Amino acid sequence: MVGGSTLIPDVEGALGMAGKTITRADLCEAVYRKVGLSRTESADLVEMVLAEIRERMIRGESVKLSSFGSFLVRSKGERIGRNPKTGEEVPISPRRVMVFKPSNVLKQRINGALAEDAQFDEDVERA
Amino acid sequence: MIKSELVQVVADQNPHLYQRDVEHIINAILDTITEALANGDRVELRGFGAFSVKNRPARVGRNPRTGTSVSVTEKYVPFFKTGKEMRERLNAGA
Numbered sequence: 001m002v003g004g005s006t007l008i009p010d011v012e013g014a015l016g017m018a019g020k021t022i023t024r025a026d027l028c029e030a031v032y033r034k035v036g037l038s039r040t041e042s043a044d045l046v047e048m049v050l051a052e053i054r055e056r057m058i059r060g061e062s063v064k065l066s067s068f069g070s071f072l073v074r075s076k077g078e079r080i081g082r083n084p085k086t087g088e089e090v091p092i093s094p095r096r097v098m099v100f101k102p103s104n105v106l107k108q109r110i111n112g113a114l115a116e117d118a119q120f121d122e123d124v125e126r127a
Numbered sequence: 128m129i130k131s132e133l134v135q136v137v138a139d140q141n142p143h144l145y146q147r148d149v150e151h152i153i154n155a156i157l158d159t160i161t162e163a164l165a166n167g168d169r170v171e172l173r174g175f176g177a178f179s180v181k182n183r184p185a186r187v188g189r190n191p192r193t194g195t196s197v198s199v200t201e202k203y204v205p206f207f208k209t210g211k212e213m214r215e216r217l218n219a220g221a
Contacts, residue, residue, distance in 0.1 A: 019168070019169070020166070021168065021169045022160070022163040022169065023171055030155045030156070035151050035152050042152075045152050046156060048141075049156060052133060063128045063133070064128070065129075067157075068157045095217075096217040098176070098213060100205075102207075106205055107205065109161055109165050110203050110205055
């Protein structure tokens with residue numbers, strides 16, 4: 001975004017969330033701290049794990065990670081789309097898409113934590 | 128592929144590590160992503176995709192069987208958007 005972007009609240013911000021972004025570097029740091037390999041090796045391993053999931057998806061396989069969720073590949077047939085600017089109809093070619101189906105454990109972890117936060121905020125406002 | 132198979136494959140690529148270490152590594156990755164989402168943070172992995180949390184406001188829903196109104200409380204749901212490179216590679220052969 002160019003200039004003055006600080007004036008535009010990001011979408012997550014508008015929802016009242018923290019809005020921090022976690023990257024590969026943070027995952028490497030977590031592996032480094034929890035497993036005790038060198039930083040370089042931790043980074044290599046994070047990459048290998050992601051690469052393996054990616055290769056499986058490309059081969060059309062699904063990857064199920066218990067208590068986290070499943071990555072699935074879906075094949076979409078051809079359909080007619082519309083250029084939203086011009087209203088012109090354009091065919092959308094058949095394609096493969098990757099979808100993530102979160103596990104119940106993950107959904108509950110997220111709701112547990114954030115729902116409590118929201119409740120707390122409400123209580124604070126009321127008090 | 129399930130988690131234990133992923134552990135096995137990565138362990139085979141790293142003969143100097145115990146399988147248990149690889150399991151800890153994979154759990155550390157998944158736990159870090161889970162914790163970030165539970166904090167309302169976003170996780171962006173270039174070339175793979177990005178995880179975020181979406182808010183579903185409270186609404187009045189309907190029991191589809193009986194048609195009675197029920198109130199559904201506010202919810203947060205995890206969301207994954209496939210990365211550009213990943214999307215392109217999924218369709219590279221087409």
